[in-house]
Amino acid sequence: MTDLARNLPLGDLLALGTQLRADITPETLLQDVADAIRRSLGYRRVYVRLRNADTDELEACAFSGIPEDEIVTLRERPLAPAEYQALLQPKNRLSESYLTPGETTPVPDGPSDHDSGTLLVPLRGRSDRLIGAIYVEPADDLAAIELPNIKVLEAIARQAGLALENARLAARTQRLLAKEQLLVELGREVSDTLDLDVILARTVERLKVEFQGSAIALLNDQNELEIVAAVGRIDEAARNVRLRVGEGICGWVVREGLPFLSNDTWNETRVTPAAHDIGTNQYIRSYIAVPLRTGGRVIGVLTVESDQVNAFTYEDVDLLEAVAAQVVGPISSARLYQEAQLLAEQVRRRNKVLEVINTLARMAVSTLDLERLLATVTAEIQQGFGYGHVELYLVDEERGELELVAQAGTEEPVTP
Numbered sequence: 001m002t003d004l005a006r007n008l009p010l011g012d013l014l015a016l017g018t019q020l021r022a023d024i025t026p027e028t029l030l031q032d033v034a035d036a037i038r039r040s041l042g043y044r045r046v047y048v049r050l051r052n053a054d055t056d057e058l059e060a061c062a063f064s065g066i067p068e069d070e071i072v073t074l075r076e077r078p079l080a081p082a083e084y085q086a087l088l089q090p091k092n093r094l095s096e097s098y099l100t101p102g103e104t105t106p107v108p109d110g111p112s113d114h115d116s117g118t119l120l121v122p123l124r125g126r127s128d129r130l131i132g133a134i135y136v137e138p139a140d141d142l143a144a145i146e147l148p149n150i151k152v153l154e155a156i157a158r159q160a161g162l163a164l165e166n167a168r169l170a171a172r173t174q175r176l177l178a179k180e181q182l183l184v185e186l187g188r189e190v191s192d193t194l195d196l197d198v199i200l201a202r203t204v205e206r207l208k209v210e211f212q213g214s215a216i217a218l219l220n221d222q223n224e225l226e227i228v229a230a231v232g233r234i235d236e237a238a239r240n241v242r243l244r245v246g247e248g249i250c251g252w253v254v255r256e257g258l259p260f261l262s263n264d265t266w267n268e269t270r271v272t273p274a275a276h277d278i279g280t281n282q283y284i285r286s287y288i289a290v291p292l293r294t295g296g297r298v299i300g301v302l303t304v305e306s307d308q309v310n311a312f313t314y315e316d317v318d319l320l321e322a323v324a325a326q327v328v329g330p331i332s333s334a335r336l337y338q339e340a341q342l343l344a345e346q347v348r349r350r351n352k353v354l355e356v357i358n359t360l361a362r363m364a365v366s367t368l369d370l371e372r373l374l375a376t377v378t379a380e381i382q383q384g385f386g387y388g389h390v391e392l393y394l395v396d397e398e399r400g401e402l403e404l405v406a407q408a409g410t411e412e413p414v415t416p
Contacts, residue, residue, distance in 0.1 A: 218299060
């Protein structure tokens with residue numbers, strides 16, 4: 001064992017082990033790892049890339065000894081799978097690690113350039129799947145990349161990989177519990193009412209806890225998507241947008257009956273976003289839309305949005321689909337109830353019209369008192385149709401003018 005490995009401060013490793021077992025976020029955990037490696041092993045520059053589960057890209061997320069301008073560059077340039085697989089070649093291998101050209105300072109390829117390369121140490125989980133990588137740039141002392149010191153670094157990487165997997169599992173468990181709680185509470189809130197506006201408002205308000213903004217759009221009588229409830233950053237111009245089936249992301253979702261996730265709406269090419277330059281729509285960078293489906297047909301969409309790129313994952317899509325399945329039943333029931341109430345009101349008013357007509361017909365054949373007949377006609381119309389005030393005029397043939405002959409209601413008569 002070299003002096004570097006032999007003189008490694010034991011307290012740093014013990015502290016690192018404690019930190020790795022702590023309940024912290026993956027980013028914080030990796031930052032602790034980067035700082036501990038640089039402090040304990042004497043490497044001058046350390047940074048960590050974490051694999052994005054959705055894109056498989058390696059994204060830089062923790063840095064120690066890296067200048068700010070290089071941090072910006074590293075963050076802005078994730079490594080695609082083809083790029084990092086090209087680095088993991090047998091010619092670059094040292095133990096379980098790889099000596100590769102640096103990312104920020106071009107250097108010759110190959111393991112012979114030990115004094116100028118970057119040591120890439122894979123982070124792997126229990127299944128040996130790559131979940132990230134630690135990049136270290138050794139000091140000028142070549143002892144830093146001798147096998148015993150690399151073994152120490154790989155031991156830390158293995159511990160970090162397992163801890164990272166545990167942290168992700170814990171975070172996923174918390175998200176699942178939060179999802180279940182959201183669904184249970186939302187189900188309770190939307191199932192105890194038939195008021196459509198209340199159901200829609202409760203749904204988007206509940207989603208506001210998890211997302212920056214959300215909205216529900218339903219197909220109206222013109223078969224256009226119309227926003228009926230929204231929270232977050234939305235102005236009247238954006239709220240008044242109407243979309244045809246097949247138009248924009250939401251129209252596509254209705255037509256296809258499938259969810260859609262865009263983590264960069266400004267550069268979206270699969271579906272052309274509609275009305276993206278209207279009102280507050282111009283600030284939307286990430287967007288999810290899922291169908292509201294009932295009885296084999298789509299009646300609308302449930303959407304969430306963010307003003308940040310890459311704000312969502314497919315776990316968010318799963319959550320929204322679960323929410324959509326939870327609320328579409330109450331929404332359909334409330335709409336049917338509204339339609340039934342409207343139909344009942346129409347029937348009631350029609351029956352009242354027939355009742356008024358029958359009353360007037362009986363009155364017409366039962367009296368010759370014109371003044372009484374006209375007063376009764378006016379009162380029946382006012383009460384039967386629910387008007388606030390009714391006036392009846394007859395033409396005075398001698399003067400050629402309208403003359404008020406009867407009125408009913410509480411308002412003052414209007415001069416014709």
